[in-house]
C-alpha cells in the first residue's frame with residue numbers, strides 16, 4: 407500500500423524528497439529482478455494510491471505515457487506530457503512518466519544516472535504536473551511495443567496514448583529494431599489499444615514540418631513499405647512550435663558551459679534547481695546531437711508548488727547498501 411507523508415517544503419523549493427539511497431537500492435534491486443524477468447515494470451511514485459485511476463469509483467479509460475531518457479527532463483518533455491486529445495483533459499486522464507533502464511541504442515544505464523534522472527522526474531511531476539493524476543515508473547524494456555505490452559498487462563482496461571517526438575517516431579517505425587526486421591509482427595496488437603501522437607521536431611536531421619507531415623500522409627496512402635495504412639488511423643500529428651530546438655543535449659551543453667540563463671529558458675524550475683545545485687553535466691563530454699533555433703518564447707508552464715509528496719511504493723522494505731549516493 408502506498409504510504410504518503412506531508413513534507414513541509416515551504417519556500418525552500420526542494421522537490422527531491424525521495425531518499426537517494428533508498429531510490430538507488432530500489433533501482434539496483436529492480437535491475438536484478440529484470441535480469442531474471444521477475445520484474446519488468448515498477449511504479450516509483452504517484453499522486454494517488456489507485457493510479458492510474460483517480461479513485462476506485464472512477465476508472466481511467468486513457469493513460470498518457472511519456473517515455474524519455476530524461477537526461478535531463480526539459481520544457482519540451484513537459485509540453486509532450488501535457489498534450490491531450492479527443493476531449494481528454496489533464497483533469498480526467500492521467501500521465502505516466504516512464505524511464506527505461508535500458509536504451510534501444512545505448513544499452514543499460516548505470517544506477518547512479520537512473521537515480522538522478524528519477525529525482526529530476528519527480529521534481530517535474532510534483533511541480534509541473536500537479537493538475538493531473540501522475541506517476542513515475544521504470545521499465546527494463548527499451549522498445550515501445552514491449553513497454554506498451556507490459557503496461558497493458560498491468561492495466562488491461564486502460565487505453566494508451568504515446569506522445570512521441572518526430573525523431574523517435576521515425577525510430578518507432580524503423581524495422582531494424584524488430585526481430586527479423588518484421589515491423590508488422592513486431593508491433594503485434596500494439597495499435598489495438600495504443601495511439602501515437604507524433605509531434606513535429608523540425609531541424610537539419612529530420613526535415614521541416616512539411617516533410618514530417620508528408621511522411622504521415624504517405625503512411626495514410628499506404629506508400630511506406632512495411633507500414634499498413636490502417637496504422638495511420640491510430641497516429642495523430644501535433645505541431646508544437648514553441649518547443650522547437652529544445653533538447654537534453656543542448657541543456658547538457660549549457661550546464662557544461664555554466665550558462666544558467668540558457669538553462670533557465672530550457673528547464674522547468676524544479677529541474678533547474680536540481681541541475682544547478684548538484685552541478686550536473688559540469689565535467690561531462692557533451693557531444694551535440696540536436697541543436698536548433700529555439701526562440702526562447704515559452705510561456706508559463708504552471709510551476710505550481712506541491713507540498714504533498716508521496717513516498718514511493720518501493721520504500722516498503724528495500725535492503726540498503728552501506729553508502730551509495732548518486733552524483
Ligand SMILES: Nc1ncnc2c1ncn2[C@@H]1O[C@H](COP(=O)(O)OP(=O)(O)OP(=O)(O)O)[C@@H](O)[C@H]1O
Nearest residue numbers: 474475476482570571572574607649652653654655
Ligand atoms: N523539442 C522537442 N520537440 C519534439 N519532441 C521532443 C523534443 N524534445 C524531446 N522530444 C521527444 O521527447 C521524447 C524523449 O526524448 P529524449 O529523452 O531523447 O530527449 P532529447 O531532448 O531528444 O534528448 P537527447 O538530446 O539527449 O537526445 C522523444 O519522443 C523525443 O522525440
Ligand SMILES: NC(=O)c1ccc[n+]([C@@H]2O[C@H](COP(=O)(O)O)[C@@H](O)[C@H]2O)c1
Nearest residue numbers: 474475506509510548549550577578583
Ligand atoms: N523502436 C523503438 O521502440 C525505439 C527506438 C529507439 C528509441 N526508443 C526509445 O526511445 C526513448 C528515447 O530514446 P533516446 O534517448 O535514444 O532519444 C528511449 O526510451 C529509447 O529506448 C525506442
